[in-house]
Amino acid sequence: MRLRGTGEDMTEENTSAGTREWAGLAVLVLPCLLASMDMSVMFITLPSLTADLGPSGSEQLWIMDAYGFLLAGLLITMGTLGDRFGRRRVLLSGAVAFGAASVLAAFSTSAGMLIAARVLLGVAGATLAPSTLSLIRSMFHDAKQRATAVGVWTAGFAGGAVLGPIIGGLLLEHFWWGSVFLINVPVMILLLILGPLLLTEYRDPRPGRFDLLGAVLSLVAVLGVIYGVKAMAEHGFGWGPVAYCAAGLAVGAVFLRRQRTAANPLIDLRLFRTRWFSVPLLIGALDAFGLVGFSLFNWQFMQLVLGMGPLESALWSMPTFLVMPAGIALATTFAPRVGAPRVIAAGLLVATAGYVSLTLLQADSGILHLVGGMTVVSIGIGAVSAVVTEVILSAAPPERAGAASALAETSAEFGGALGIALLGSLGAAVYRAELAAEAPDALTSGELEAAGNTLGGAVETASALPGGTAEALRDAAFEAFAREARIASMVSAVLMAGAAVLIATLLRAPRRRASRADDPAFSDAPPRPER
Template structure:
């Protein structure tokens, strides 16, 4: 790195660091692409392997469960054994698991392979972000690098339907998993030469019991929240949440007693980190719920296939990528809190546009509103991530990165559960007296539950009656989208105010009010090679 830097700035990154960022961009792109292509491949692999509906759910969900469960453990392990080393280990396992998934001969084998993909993916995500924070010390360069990293993740989501559609059109379903092999192979070849190694001095040994308690906390909570979103309030979901919370209490108590905890709770003593995590959690929750409803609108109301619906969302990712790249430059001219707040007000405008879409011919307005809303959250995503990582001491960068990633996973899951439940309640209320009179009572009750059920009922009814039921169901769902978007718009205004109040004293690099002196003086140990 170039040691020359202006007062108040870190050393500036050179050519090697920027080339290293390009290497890190590849697995980032792959991780998000792997999520989006599976939705297209699911019907093909289900037919080939004979997967039941329950097995299909586990094939989709196990990946996210494992990532959420292992983020904190692997993030902290990277601080101890070296972030580059953990990244390369994860890349090797991810590549092997990708091959196992591609050639799976049964649903069980595929579920196990997907679980391994999630476990190894959880090593990649915090390692990538921690390495970026170590390679780019200058706040402006760091913000740009994080913007590039986030843009690659969004780019993978955008091109996933295109790549997946092309692969499935020419090859068998397993080909979508083989995309990861050349990417991980390239990372394994170039990583040792272009990526520096960093690990915390005197980090201590990893506590296995804390790792188990972390899993016992996160997995039941994530599972319970996802099932609440899918099936509503029920005893198993509530019991899962209670079990996770109970283990969480034990986990926190143990971390307080350990000299070298798995998760250093002193990180939360930093006001900038707490505020950035809080605002990011709230915004992720809101946009997670909105994303679900927009996707349902495009497929269930507009009648688009998953591939075409995904292509309609490409403008959203394109605008968000532009916002990611612009956020660091805006933050260098304006206070990061005002940059984040301004973006959230833009999101508010996009959400209000969603309230104007109707059930017939509303695709363009829904896509435009979602694109504006999604782009407005870009400054929050980039700058809050930079604030979280920058607020932690360098030797805790892996832990802070894992916190940021886990925070996002929780936010999306909670948003889907809360806003999904609100949408369901509005839909059911609007359908109470809207079902046409000729529909049998049992079928009418089923149609009142949710839009997919109403679509199934409509398919079983004779011509005009089925059309009438489907029309009122689509109107009811669109009305629920309006209510959720309006509530979310009000929430975004509140979140913008919170950002200004809580983050206005935070510096672009992450240091801010509440920063402890020892957190700025300690440094991670660079290891040559």
């Protein structure tokens, strides 16, 4: 079915997506790639811009985190704005802002200016994910076609995360650090040209008044929790990070209370009454928890233990991206035949197998062991992400697709942040204990403390020690880090296996109609015409 119009006269007709819709999907993948790349490219760009701008330690953290903070905090607001004022309009407005902020970032002359640009990029980036995904919901009404389209969208986001360091490394070989931001501009110009031609506008015909107070509360709640979780990952558990998390949760409780009573809420909480929405949302968060959390160990193992440079390690991560479309294709092919719950459970078990193989990782393991395990994980996670996202979209009525898309992305952001914080904190405790037991006796207390903070600190400390002591410290640190990675992969494996049981247990019933129009949670929704 295709939706015609954007107002009260909106009608539906029985038709499959045509050439225009598939070409429009190709256009929608472009901002997905860039939004994801902008989160990962900073890892390889930071040393160059640090040498040029000389930011303080605190400023470095804000340069890295400002984009992700604002992106996570504004997803719900931007998704709702798209539903109310037009998804294409919000997407194209965000593209203009994203391109302008990219130019500002590229030519920043101070750390403060770059932080401001990263904030603006985060605000603009928050329009891209929910707008693109909700446009897919309104462009593809055939379930099989929509599943394929969501799979392509998922691959675009995954590809951006992998391609960011690779493209950034290639650009930094020949240009200054600002070039990694300027590549956004021509892509956004292309989106502004092709978007009006290929993307059909859609908005809720009866949106009601925008809940500005609710938008502020949601931003404060998400920022508080995300900031607190990231602070835990960097500094461990303490009163400060816990206070930020508690404040964010308290504001979140106020936000939810307002959503229950507001005439026109940002989020219709009735969405959560159906397990076809709430359970996949939880699964998406668990996926991100393991994948993003373990990436901390993945990159450090390649660069510090195996001694690879940033570009070399980024190139070795390519197999994880190349196999993900295979997992997505298999999932979207089999989901209509055997059911989404079985496919999601199978994908989770494949990811579990990958994490289990990583529980055997040793300090002297080669790159093939690490890449092989992560490749298996990526096949499973790719399959799960594509199907979970499609189930979430289908569980929500079309007029709420923007809010549903934003919730899916926000849950993934929370899952990833929790993965970094909890797996990082657990791993750090294991690393410190292991290194304290195995470090050479010749170390002073100060050297042992510096080496015990991080693996990078151990490598730096070893560089200033005599040959034999330095080698012994590096060996001990590498073994401690390998054990840290094994513990993290074990936790991830248990979570994936538990999620497989959860999805198989709670979503056993045959799937009902994708529109959910007959669900009691949406009893006031207008009935959709029969096919």
